[in-house]
Amino acid sequence: MSAVPLSLSGVGFAYPGREVLRDLSFTVADGEFVAVLGPSGGGKSTLLRLVAGLLPRSAGDILVKGEPVRRPRQDVGMVFQKATLLPWRTALDNVLLPAGFRRGASAAELERAQALLKAVGLPDAAGLYPSQLSGGMAQRVGLARMLLHDPDLLLLDEPFAALDAMSRERMALVLQELWLARPRAALFVTHSIPEAVFLADRILVLAGRPARVLLDWKVELPRPRRPETMADPLFNELALALRHEFDKVAA
Amino acid sequence: MKRALALLPPLLTLALILGIWAAFTGPTGLPSYLLPSPSLVGAALWSGLVTEGTDWPHLAFTLTATLVGYVIGSIGAVLVGALVAESRLFERFVYPYIIAIQAMPKVALAPLILVWFGFGLASKVVLVALICFFPLLVNTITGIRGADREMIEMARSFSRSGWFVFVHVKLPAAAPAIMAGLQIGIVLALIGAVVGEFVSSDRGVGYVIGSATVNMNVAVMFAGVLELAAAGMAGSTLVRWLHRRIVFWEGRPSHPSAES
Numbered sequence: 001m002s003a004v005p006l007s008l009s010g011v012g013f014a015y016p017g018r019e020v021l022r023d024l025s026f027t028v029a030d031g032e033f034v035a036v037l038g039p040s041g042g043g044k045s046t047l048l049r050l051v052a053g054l055l056p057r058s059a060g061d062i063l064v065k066g067e068p069v070r071r072p073r074q075d076v077g078m079v080f081q082k083a084t085l086l087p088w089r090t091a092l093d094n095v096l097l098p099a100g101f102r103r104g105a106s107a108a109e110l111e112r113a114q115a116l117l118k119a120v121g122l123p124d125a126a127g128l129y130p131s132q133l134s135g136g137m138a139q140r141v142g143l144a145r146m147l148l149h150d151p152d153l154l155l156l157d158e159p160f161a162a163l164d165a166m167s168r169e170r171m172a173l174v175l176q177e178l179w180l181a182r183p184r185a186a187l188f189v190t191h192s193i194p195e196a197v198f199l200a201d202r203i204l205v206l207a208g209r210p211a212r213v214l215l216d217w218k219v220e221l222p223r224p225r226r227p228e229t230m231a232d233p234l235f236n237e238l239a240l241a242l243r244h245e246f247d248k249v250a251a
Numbered sequence: 252m253k254r255a256l257a258l259l260p261p262l263l264t265l266a267l268i269l270g271i272w273a274a275f276t277g278p279t280g281l282p283s284y285l286l287p288s289p290s291l292v293g294a295a296l297w298s299g300l301v302t303e304g305t306d307w308p309h310l311a312f313t314l315t316a317t318l319v320g321y322v323i324g325s326i327g328a329v330l331v332g333a334l335v336a337e338s339r340l341f342e343r344f345v346y347p348y349i350i351a352i353q354a355m356p357k358v359a360l361a362p363l364i365l366v367w368f369g370f371g372l373a374s375k376v377v378l379v380a381l382i383c384f385f386p387l388l389v390n391t392i393t394g395i396r397g398a399d400r401e402m403i404e405m406a407r408s409f410s411r412s413g414w415f416v417f418v419h420v421k422l423p424a425a426a427p428a429i430m431a432g433l434q435i436g437i438v439l440a441l442i443g444a445v446v447g448e449f450v451s452s453d454r455g456v457g458y459v460i461g462s463a464t465v466n467m468n469v470a471v472m473f474a475g476v477l478e479l480a481a482a483g484m485a486g487s488t489l490v491r492w493l494h495r496r497i498v499f500w501e502g503r504p505s506h507p508s509a510e511s
Contacts, residue, residue, distance in 0.1 A: 084405040087500040088423045098409040
């Protein structure tokens with residue numbers, strides 16, 4: 001039995017009258033951070049929803065740890081573009097949502113939720129409601145919620161797109177730190193070239209109508225990546241090359 | 252201190268109205284069978300509520316009909332609303348009729364309901380329940396349907412069951428709309444009870460007003476109207492207070508600032 005965290009072969013998806021994705025085939029290895037880069041509205045989020053089991057694919061196979069995806073799984077964690085915290089629940093309860101909130105959580109889950117809030121830099125936010133959190137803080141709670149059940153596959157749907165530039169960079173560092181604590185398979189959707197280069201081991205460029213994988217590039221920058229990484233010649237070279245590729249696609 | 256000062260303008264308005272009212276009535280003004288003086292109305296209230304206490308059983312009857320009907324109608328509305336919002340099948344069979352009945356003035360049913368359920372408390376309860384059912388039903392449906400799609404998707408992505416999503420995502424998301432429906436309902440409920448008593452009853456504040464009309468006892472009519480006004484205000488204030496307590500997150504932006 002192959003334990004490849006994620007493997008897609010010939011995956012396609014179409015809404016009635018509109019083909020969104022065609023013939024996607026790739027795998028994500030354990031401990032591999034893969035960024036899916038593409039223009040807005042290009043089917044990246046759809047791809048993530050197919051992998052999450054939130055949408056049924058129209059063609060092909062999606063295997064998570066060797067099993068076909070039919071519905072959401074406990075060992076897959078997801079964050080969304082909007083923080084999607086329940087406004088009527090405290091930060092701690094929001095982190096515990098996958099366990100059925102505080103009432104449904106075991107002592108171990110409660111302890112882990114508190115540790116995760118600390119890990120994302122919010123040790124004192126447990127009792128706060130989402131209205132008392134800034135956008136960046138809310139998204140940190142979202143990251144903690146994704147990690148509650150220590151998933152083997154992370155799905156991140158432009159989690160920092162709604163934040164301002166400063167918060168984005170800080171959040172990228174938080175995410176890298178969480179991931180380095182236990183490197184696992186991650187699929188990170190973004191339309192930001194620097195964000196993809198900064199975070200990923202590998203970048204897939206998804207473009208066209210219907211969208212396909214146009215490029216599959218490795219990012220050979222050492223970890224942990226630091227703010228100085230963005231001044232690294234290799235970083236800039238890659239980002240520039242990706243920009244050229246995008247211009248080609250757009251032309 | 253500030254609160255006391257805020258009360259001053261409306262109290263001045265009240266004093267002005269009472270002054271004009273008193274000036275046009277009394278021995279030299281309008282006859283008391285058209286418009287009784289404020290003091291006559293005050294006397295009617297005083298005897299009905301304090302010295303004689305004859306109004307209390309009527310008030311109790313009206314309020315019982317209002318509250319029992321309100322509770323039954325509201326629970327029914329939330330249950331049916333949830334069914335319509337969650338079940339395509341139920342919606343297809345039932346919703347068109349709900350829309351049709353909603354457009355109909357329910358008080359027109361009052362005589363029929365009295366024939367079916369008798370002239371006692373039961374018919375008033377049914378009328379009240381029916382009247383406050385529909386606004387809350389519509390609010391419940393739109394509230395549940397209006398739940399954030401991404402929020403639902405998020406809960407599903409964490410393998411949460413449909414029941415969990417309903418109880419912990421959709422229902423709380425609908426709570427502001429449901430509470431607004433409950434606020435409309437409490438006012439309508441009192442109207443329903445009084446209309447029922449007008450049509451036929453031997454008790455209730457509506458009955459007192461109705462029989463005072465026959466006797467041209469306008470002061471007693473005024474007293475009854477004021478009692479109903481007080482009950483209505485108390486009811487809607489209570490529901491508004493509950494609204495703020497239950498839906499404590501309403502009106503707060505979910506992310507006031509963007510910095511982390």
